[in-house]
Amino acid sequence: MTDIKAVVRIEHPDIVLTKTVTHDQSSKVKSVLEAGTDPTSGKFFYRVQSADFRQFEDGLRNDHTIGEFERVIETRDEKAIYSFEYTDEAKVISPIISTANGVILDMENDGNGWILTVWMPDRTNLAPLWDYAEQHDIDIDLLRVNEYASLGTTDAGLTDSQREALLVALETGYFDDPRNATLSEVAANLDISQPAASGLLRRGTKRLIVSSLMDDSENSNGYDRERH
Template sequence: MSDLTATIGLESPDLALTETVTYDESASVQPVTGAGTVPNAEGYLFTIRTADFDRFETALARDHTIDGFERVVDLGVEAVYSFEYSADATLFSPAVAAVNGVSLDWANDGTEWTVRVWLPDRPALAALREYAADHDIRFALQRVSDYATPGKAENSLTDEQREAVLLALEMGYFEEPREASLSEVAAELGISQPAAGGRLRRGLKRLVLSTLASETGDG
């Protein structure tokens, strides 16, 4: 199997810094480029944008996932902070590292965290989903594509079709032999088996029409 990139939405009150961005809704949090979300000698380094840094630091002091913090660089409109996580913090980055993956981008939209990761294969993606389930993290696969050839056709799908096709792919429905049945995919989607089958067929038809048919000039 080829390597891939995946964009994943994560949400849990115990994910590091979630309590802070819940209190300070204006806060935007991203790892410092090159530092990632794995620790170094200075701690976990993040670039922070917020309408009120005092409010942000008040939130940090109350956050059960944070044991300590320091504003190491102040650029006015943004600042670089070093964080020390508490034992109560749930971290997703170690799970990415455990499957030999790499976090390419990480940002928050309110209390939801969106992470884009490179992974060596699809079993690694399944392992991340299992890790999320084991740690009560809501896991939403938003996009997945081969690393070398990112998908062009996904915009032709409806959100429901995209969700069904990605989930079936992740669960191994398209493998030979199949690693998941249609009923299992339907159960994961929370819909009936006929509805899941129809959603997959329509989604796959759209993918074919927007890729193979367009490449050959057929309508």
């Protein structure tokens, strides 16, 4: 079996936050992958860059896909982290990818559309995403796809502990959206502390992203230091 990394562009007015980013063309929105979803509150976290957060929030108030929202953190460089709750009208792609045993590595807006970088255990696992898009009249384009050796056998810069932690998290549903397992449950399965599990997942995810998204010359430039 060969893992793949696919870069996909999707567009539909009912996809989460589309109306907001169309209203605020200066905004750039990326999901906070390490935060994921709080399974009890249903909150989703995003990094937002905007020249005018008042305009961005005006867009949120008039966005039929967004319910409650909160600006959690704001920095001085026109960036902030927001938490959002989705409405029933929102079309959400992440559960479809999770059901297909995939993981979203990156997600950012592109005008009226969204660019998703997705890891899948096999090319055929992309089929449910295309089926969902066809059923809901979502425009979808495959921009590129790369194949890699399986996570279970490839090095990808991972230590044995990082690989084991990632596989346990994947199998228990920690990467599902919404999550079906907590960090403490992953830690219990690994028989380690919760902070230790968090560190392994964070560093392992970083290594996978570096391995998948950068070429060999970039991989070797400064990233080999974090191997523990």
